[in-house]
Amino acid sequence: MDKLFGWLFGSQPKTTEKAMDIANTAPLTEEQLKTIVSNQNPHFDLQQLVSAAGQSVGKQRELNEDSLLAITSTMAGNSGNLPFGLYVVADGMGGHQFGEVASNAAIRTVAGYIMKKFHPYLFQVKSEPMDESFQELMSAAVNEAQRIIQREAPGSGTTLTAALVIGQQITIAHVGDSRAYFVYPDGRLETITRDHSLVQRLQELGHITPEEAENYPHRNVLYKALGQGDILDPEIFTLAFPQPGTLMICSDGMWGVVAEQDIIRAINEAPNLQRACQNLVTAANTAGGPDNISVVLAQLIG
Amino acid sequence: MSNHEGQTIIYLIRRTPLETRLFPELSDDDKGEENVVAKSQLQAGAILAKRYAIQEVVGLGGMGSVYRARDMHFPNVTKLVAVKEMINSAPDPLVRETIVQNFEREANLLATLHHPSIPKIYDYFTLESRSYLVLEFIHGKDMEAVINETNGFLPEEQVLTWAIDLCDVLDYLHKHQPDPIIFRDMKPSNVMINSNGDVMLVDFGIAKAFQSGIKGTMIGTEGYSPPEQYRGEATQAADIYSLGATLHHALTRRDPRLEPPFSFAERPIRRINPAVSPELETIVNQALEYEPANRFKSASEMRDALTSVARKTGMLVRMGPKTGPIKSEGIKPLWKFKCEDEIRGTPAIHQGTLYIGCYDHNLYALDASEGKFQWKYPTDGGIVSRPIIVDGNIIVGSEDKRLHVVSSRSGKVVWTYYTDGPVRSSPSIAEGHIFFGSDDNHLHAVNLNTGRMAWRFESADAIRSTPFVMSEMVYFGCESGDYYAINFRGEMKWRFRSKRAVTASTVGTGQAIYFTSVDGTLYALDPRNGWVIWRFRLGKSSISTPCIADDLIVVGSADGFIYAVEAKNSKEAWRFRTEHQVNGSPVLYKDSIYCGSVDGSLYCLEYRTGRLRWKFGTEGAITGTPLVFDDVVYIGSTDHHIYALLA
Incomplete structure (x- = not known):
């Protein structure tokens, strides 16, 4: 029976551990380790973009004022199939139902604007080269959203963190305190956006420490939001997609609640992105779920 | 409310x-x-x-x-x-x-x-x-409108006059009896400039009652408010800060509402507007101190400081701004060497010898340490391109339509290669081949050993840019504005069109390639597929090749500026004004940018800030690119000289 179980479940003879201790085996080289690791990971010879998303109203709110959009595709073209992705998280505010209107309008306007521009490249046989750069496109989309929100929900506001992925380029448009991260398989996490919040600004200036920031009374004050102010100046920048690595965009219902270490673990230990999203949302709710939760994950594989 | x-x-x-x-x-x-x-x-x-x-x-x-x-x-x-x-x-x-x-x-x-x-x-x-x-009723405009409608910067003495008057009225308010009045909303749009040019403070409507209500309600107005206003404090020091912010805006034209809060220190006034006197900058900086205690104690103290600046800088009898931290006379070249005609090209250095082409048809070899003549090799046309050295051979293109390969030891020809047009593009070498463009509308790939053509690629117009080789791809633009990415077999992978000629060469990283066009744009493209990541508008056309300095892209333009643009977000980090077109290309060495201008000077700038370290004047326009090697800068000028300077 022992043998049978051992065969079925791969349990090892009891003596192995001892033998391992004294065994003097040749260590694997870095190269060999890399090959083994990469063989375990999914691989495509043409690069593929994959994504997953998760949302929850949280445990303490009745309304969901977050909005989320995730589109993943490839653009067929002469120089191969180019990964195409558009991921947007918006966290509405304003203290009443207008927060929801604002985040909704932001998502629809930004995504609508960009998809219209890419329509010829995704769905038409003939297309002229685009006469705008990625960054100009994102800027125009955000300004359009600003105009629409001021018209449709005057006085309200929303955060907006949008990522346009074309090939290996990620172009981010960012206003407010939703965040974009790169999470690497070696356990590093890099915040690639900067919160437009008072508490963040005071930390940047060195007037309060990260510890003081945790308990700062005005943690929820933003100095920049979509829909607010005469002049909007979104942060727009382009980075290379981390390979290997995961792009994560989330609202503060996620990053403000779940510790960085837990975020990293949830992503790196999950068998796939869908499960990783599920784990992240569960973690935020387990921690009390004080706010709406939105998260998008994307990876470029190959 | x-x-x-x-x-x-x-x-x-x-x-x-x-x-x-x-x-x-x-x-x-x-x-x-x-x-x-x-x-x-x-x-x-x-x-x-x-x-x-x-x-x-x-x-x-x-x-x-x-x-x-x-x-x-x-x-x-x-x-x-x-x-x-x-x-x-x-x-x-x-x-x-x-x-x-x-x-x-x-x-x-x-x-x-x-x-x-x-x-x-x-x-x-x-x-x-x-x-x-x-x-x-005040006949006039508010200061914000005045700032926006002014081309360039407002004169310092004008801002100084306003500043003194604003201190005066703030002082009056702060000394009001029985209670001092805090204006709390000092900003350009609340300052009217009447038809006499005098300032008038408008909008006394901000009432404390509205702001000291529920904690965490509104805690400040845009951009001009001091940090302590977030804690609900409004003191005289707050008005002084806001006045400082107002003056900073007026002097720099940078609207603080578009910047992160309390970031004035990140935009030093004189870096943006060097015409402002250091004395006035110091005063504005003190008004903008983060801690209220470090600002002026009162508006009258600030007014006195401003008045003394006005006296010192001769507000009414305006003194010119002090320019240039170091005079060019202070710099002596290590050596100079005179050719027989203009030098418009760029030198190369190899094993202690400097090689440079000249309009006098010759390729010169000079001893790099002393500038002593070693040999010259005559071609049948002017040389504007940069030589390249491989295996002891110097390779250079000439107006005589040929690519010349010359032995570095003897200065004698090894072989030449004919094209059907002048060769103004500098050669690049990769995988045993020489890549270069010609005015015959072709990019030529020539075998380095045999001197035979491997292939040539036909473009829409003359190619004067230097091919940029990266990851088995060759990138170059041509005079029609077409820009190509071709592989090592001469097959086009993608093509991009700019509106005017791409004469400048490309630089790049795995993430992006950068080049300028005569259409006045600095482009960042994805090297794999040619999609445009960003575009940056220069003041005028450009034939200057960009230089990558950490996360900055530095480039010159015919508008006379040297620009530094952030690679990540295409925002301008700094710009430096020269006195004429910048057609040469900047280079980075250690933490300095070296760049020549048609005004005849070679400039050395601190690369993070664009601050001038020194400049060196020559007798003619500089259109070539400097070469910096072992702490020595080599630069050719149209005054027929090549100079060696300590970097």
Whole structure:
């Protein structure tokens, strides 16, 4: 029976551990380790973009004022199939139902604007080269959203963190305190956006420490939001997609609640992105779920 | 509920579970009221209170309009007044009452003030749900409009005069009895400049009662507010900070509402506007100190400091700004060498020998340490390209349509390769091949050992840019504006069109390639597929090749500027003005940028800030690119000389 179980479940003879201790085996080289690791990971010879998303109203709110959009595709073209992705998280505010209107309008306007521009490249046989750069496109989309929100929900506001992925380029448009991260398989996490919040600004200036920031009374004050102010100046920048690595965009219902270490673990230990999203949302709710939760994950594989 | 005119409060409070109902009124009501206002504005010709004939709307605020009106009690003269209206439509009676009290507070406050920079109040009254203030009409514009409508920077003495007057009126307010008055909303749009050029402070409508209400409601106005205003403190020091912010905006034209809060220190005035005197910059910086205690103790102290600057810099008898930290006479070349014609190309160095082509048809070999002549090799045309050295051979293109390969030891020809047009493109080497463009509209790939053509690629026009080779791809532009990415077999992978010629060469990283065009744009493209990541508008056309300095892309333009642009977000980090076109290319060595200008000077700039370290004047335009090697800069000039300078 022992043998049978051992065969079925791969349990090892009891003596192995001892033998391992004294065994003097040749260590694997870095190269060999890399090959083994990469063989375990999914691989495509043409690069593929994959994504997953998760949302929850949280445990303490009745309304969901977050909005989320995730589109993943490839653009067929002469120089191969180019990964195409558009991921947007918006966290509405304003203290009443207008927060929801604002985040909704932001998502629809930004995504609508960009998809219209890419329509010829995704769905038409003939297309002229685009006469705008990625960054100009994102800027125009955000300004359009600003105009629409001021018209449709005057006085309200929303955060907006949008990522346009074309090939290996990620172009981010960012206003407010939703965040974009790169999470690497070696356990590093890099915040690639900067919160437009008072508490963040005071930390940047060195007037309060990260510890003081945790308990700062005005943690929820933003100095920049979509829909607010005469002049909007979104942060727009382009980075290379981390390979290997995961792009994560989330609202503060996620990053403000779940510790960085837990975020990293949830992503790196999950068998796939869908499960990783599920784990992240569960973690935020387990921690009390004080706010709406939105998260998008994307990876470029190959 | 504040009556900031035409302004939206940009500080928003994020909702937390416990604070659900605290804040919507502020910004919502501002917006909501605007609609009401638009619908119920007084029309021109309307007579208010049987006395004020409305002429036109001159301003729009959150709570009502501001009109220009004529006072009919003076039938024989035209006496103009400003009528400031406040429509009180708050549904809550307590709020309504507070609004009226606040309005009367402003009226009573103004009635007690007598200062040339404060508008006189003539009257106030309430009609049903509307209250009106009748004020002195100011012929003029607000400072924000003046800043926006000025081309370039405002003259320092003008800003200095305003600053002194604003300190004077703040001092008057701060010394008010029985209680000091804190203006709290100093910003360019609240400062009117009248037809005499004098400043007038307008909008005394900010009332403390509105701000000290519920904790965490509105805690500041845009960009100009000091940090302590977030804690609900308003002191004289806060007004001084806001005045500092106002002056910073006026001197730099950088609107603080577009920048992160408290970031003035990141935008030093003289870096943006070097014409400002260091003395004035110091004063503005002190007013903008983060800690209130480090600012001027009073407005009068600041005024005294400003007055002494005015005296020192001769405000009325304007002294020119001091330019250039180091005079060019201070720099002596290590050596110089004279050729027989202009040098427009770029040198190369190899094993202690400097090689440079000249319009006099020769390729020169000079001893790099002393500038001693070693040999020259004659071609049949001028040389404008940069030589390249491989395996002891110097390779250079010439106007004589040939690529010349010359032995570095003997200075004798090894072989030449003919094209059908002048060769102005500099060669690049990869995988045993030489890649270069020609005015015969082809990119040539030539075997390095045999001197035979491997292939040539036909482009739409003459190729004068140097091919850039990266990851088995060759990138180059041509004079039609077409830009190509071809592989090592000469097959096109993608193509991009700029609007005008791409004469400049490309630089790049795995993430992006950068080049300029005569269409006045610096482009960042994805090297794999040619999609445009960003575009940066230069003032004029450019044939200057960019240089990558960490995360900055540095490039020159025919508008005379050297620009530094952030690779990540295409924002301008700095720009430096030379006296003429910048057609040569900047290079980075250690932490300095070296770049020549048609004004004849070679500039050395600190690469992070664009601050001038030194400049060296030659007798002719510099159009080539400097070479920096072992702490020595080599640069050719159209004055026929090549110079060696200590870097």
